[in-house]
Amino acid sequence: MMKMKIFATFGLVISGYSLFCAQKINFKDPNFEKGVLENFDLNKNGSLEKLEADMVTNLFLVQKGITSADDALFFTNAKMIVLDDNAIPNVSVTGLPNLELFSCTGCKISSFKAEGLKNLASLYLDNNLLENISLKGTPRIDQLTLSLNQLKTIDITSLKNLRKLNIEHNKIQKLDISGNPALQTLNVGGNTMKETDIKKGAKTDVTIFGFEQ
Secondary structure: OHHHHHHHHHHHHHHHHHHHHHHEOOOOOHHHHHHHHHHHOOOOOOOOEHHHHHOOOEEEOOOOOOOOOHHHHHOOOOOEEEOOOOOOOEEEEOOOOOOOEEEOOOOOOOEEEEEOOOOOOEEEOOOOOOOEEEEEOOOOOOEEEOOOOOOOOOOOOOOOOOOEEEOOOOOOOOEEOOOOOOOOEEEOOOOOOOHHHEEOOOOOOOEEEOOOO
16 A cells, blocks of 8 residues: 555656656747846746746847747737847748737848737837748737838738728839738838829728839
């Protein structure tokens, strides 16, 4: 009987240890981890557990030397993520159902993809090297800022709630806004674009800035 109790106790210890290890988050980017630990390592044990990550709603990691945004996916309850002024060549954001604002300006991004972000309303990707952007399953976006990039085309037809769009200083020559009934302001300055290059459809009340003269 005593042996059985010892084995049972030992089994519980092993199970508890396994559970603890399972809770620890293994980060891909050491600079991302360092920035997170500075603010969210609540038990000061030098690592971040899932319970701690789940408590984070606003994640600000500006100028931290981060080279990958993949670790942001651990913060599933985050409503705001700001990664400005890092160096992240490719960004893919998925699996963040509560995310409302994402900002990654001045990060040297060349490719950006967001999928299934049902609550994302504001997206800021200014001052990058963007050549490709894909937005799927992001129906709530109302503010999209993409100035100072290398975009030649952009498809915004699925963004039915889009109110403000800034595509200043890209390489876009044509734009279709006929599927954006909520659009209020559009800035196209710095593109080789005239008013006739914008397909409006029945949309006539949008204010457009920056046409070539």
